[in-house]
Amino acid sequence: MRSQDYDRLYLSPPHLGRHELNYLHKAIEDNWVAPAGPNLDGFERDICEFTGARHCVALTSGTAAIHLGLRLLDVGPGDEVLCPSFTFVATANPILYLGATPVFIDSEAETWNICPERLREALEERQRQGRRPKALILVHLYGMPARLREIRAVAAEFGVPLLEDAAEALGARYEGQPLGTFGDVGVFSFNGNKILTTSGGGALVTNNPDWARKARFWATQAKDDAPYYQHSELGYNYRLSNLLAGIGRGQMELLEDRVKKRREIFAWYQKHLAGVPGLRFGPTEPTGGRSNRWLTTILLNPTETTVTPEQLRRHLETHNIESRPLWKPLHLQPLFAATPCFGGKVCERLFTHGLCLPSGSAMTEADLRRVAEAIRELF
Template sequence: MSKSILLSTPHLGDLELEFVKEAFDTNWIAPVGPQIDAFEQEFCQVTGAGDAAAVSSGTAALHLALRLVGVELGDEVFCSTLTFIASANPIVYQGAKPVFIDSDRTSWNMNPDLLQEALEKRARIGKLPKAVIVVHLFGQSADIDPILQACNQYDIPLIEDAAEALGATYKGRYVGTCGRIGIYSFNGNKIITTSGGGMLVADDSKLVAKARFLSTQARDRFPYYQHSEIGYNYRLSSIASAIGRGQLRVLPQRIASRRRNFMIYTSALGNLPGIEFMPEANYGQATRWLTCLTINPQAFGADREQVRLALAAQQIESRPVWKPLHLQPVFAECESIGGAVAEDLFTNGLCLPSSSNLTDEDLQQVINGIIEVHHSKNR
C-alpha cells in the first residue's frame, strides 16, 4: 500500500526545537515572556506590519479585530463568501450579521465592483456596514486598492483575513498590512505553523495594545484582579511562539516550494481539456498555499467529485474549494450580494496536495491519478 499524500502538512525546519528548548531552559512556558515578544517583533520585521499581537488562532485574531473596530449587536459586516466559515463566525460572536459578497474571476476573492455598488446602495438608505472583511484566498491577494478605496469613501474599517496568505504580496506589500487590521493563522495546515495560533497586526500600536489587553482577560492595571471590560483567553503560548520563530525563518523557502508545486502541476496538467488553474492576478505574487483548479466535466470527461474520489482511492487527499458561506445552512437567512461566481468555483473547483515537503514522486502520483481519470473517461 502506498503512503498517503495529504493536502497540506506541517513542515518544520532546524531552528524550531532550539527556540522551544530555550523556552524550557528559561522556564518561559506561559503566554508571556521573551519568546512571544520576539515572535511578534520578528513577524513585523518580515511583513512590514507596524505592530503585532500573537494569539491562539486566526479566528481569535479576527474576533479581536471586530471588537476593536466597534462591531456590536445588530451591526452588519460585509464579508467574502468564498472562504472558510471562520471568516464569518466572529461576526456572529459579536451579535452582528454577515452580508456576503461574491468573488471575481481574476483572483477568486471579493469582487471590488460588487462591494462598491453595495456600499453606494447602502449609503443611500443610511444602512452602511460597520466593517468589511476581505479574505485573501488560497494564498492570493484580493484586489486591495479598489476595496480599500470603497471602504475609505464611507469611513468603514477594512479587516484583512490573511489566514491563508502569509507571504503573498499586493503591489510589493505583504497582504494583511494594507487595511485597518490584518489577521493571520498558524494552524497546522498553513504555510507556516505554530501547531495552532494566529497573529493580529496593525500600524496603530494602540489598537494592538488593546488587542493584547483583551486577549489576556482584560485585566486592569491593579495589583489585584480587577476587570472593567469583558476579555478573552486568547494569548499565544511561549512554546507555540518559539515554534513560530523558527518557522518564520523558512517562510521564503516554503513559499518557493509551494509555487514549485504549482508550476509542476500546471506543466503536466494545464493542457488537459477542461482544466483551468486558479489564476494569479497581475498586481501581486501568490504563495500558492494550495494549488487549486477547476474542472469542466463536459470537456474533461469527469466532474470534480469523480476526480476527487479517484484520487482518494489512491490515498491522495484532495478537497473541493470552500463551499460559499451564503450556501451554508447556518447562514441561510443572511443576505448575499451576487454569488454565482463563488457557486461555480465551488461546483467545479478542487484543491490538490500542496505541502511544501512533497517529493517529485508524490507530485507525479497526483498528476498520474488525474490523467488516468481523464483517459478512462475518454476511451
C-alpha cells in the same frame, strides 16, 4: 496498487525543520513554559520585521484575531459587516460573536476574491437605506492577493474600515507590499495546515499602538492594573503560549523558502497536467500581485470533460491521496440561510467545479508525479 500500499499524501501538512527545536529547548531549559516569555516577544518582532507592520499581537488562532480586530473597529449588536461568501466559516463567525450580521459579497472570476463591482453595489444599496456597514473583511483566498487597489478605493469612498484577513496569505505580496498590512487591522493564521504553523495560532497586526495595547489587554482576560484580579471589561483567553511562539520563530526563518516551494509546486502541476481535457488552474494573480500559492487549485470545465471534482477526489482517495473541494460559499451554509448576499453565482460555480490538490512544501517530485499520474488515469 492498493491505496494502503502508498504512504498517505496529505493536502497541506505541517513542514517543520530543525530551527523550531532550538527555540523549544531554550524555553524548556529556562522554564518559560507559560503564556508569556521571550519567544512570544520575539515571534511578534519577527512578524513585524517580515511584514513591515508596526505592532503585532500573537494569539491562539486567526479566528481570535478577527474577533479582536472587529471589536477594535467597534463592531457590535445590530451592526453589519461586509464579508466574502467564498471563504472559510472562521472569517464570518466572529461577526456573529459580536451580535452583528454578515452581508456576503460574491467573488470575481480571476482572483476568486471579493468582487469590487458587487462590493460597490452592496454599499450603494446600504447607503440608500441610510445604513453604513461597520467594517469590510477582505480575504486573500488560497494566498491569492485580492484586487486591493480597487477594493480599498471603494471602501474609502464609503468610509468603511478594512479588516484584512490574510489567514491563508502570509508571504504573499501586492505591489511589493506584504499582504496583511493594507487594512486598518490585519490577521494571520498559523493553523497546522498553513504555510507557517505554530500547531495552532494566529496574529493581529496594526500600525495603531493603542489598538495593539487594547488587543493584548483583551487577549489576556482584560485584567485591570491592580494588585488583585479586577476586571472592568470583557476579556478572552486568546494569548499564544511561549512554547508555540518558539515553533513560530523557527518557522519564520524558513518562510521565504516555503513560499518558493509552494510556487514551484503550482508551476510543476501546471506544466505536467497541461493538456488534460477540461482541467484549468486558478485563481489568477492580479496585476502587481504575487501569491504564496498556499494551495494549488483547479477547475474542471463540464463542457470539456465528464469528470467531476467529486469523482476525481474519490479517485485520488483510491491512491491514498487527499484532495478537497473548494470552500462552500457561506451564503449556501445552513448557519447563514437568512443572511443577505450580493451576487453569488461566481462563487457557486467555483465551488461546484473546483478542487484543491496536495500542496505541502515537503512534497518531492515523486509525490507530485504520483498525483499527476493518478489524475491522468481518470481522463
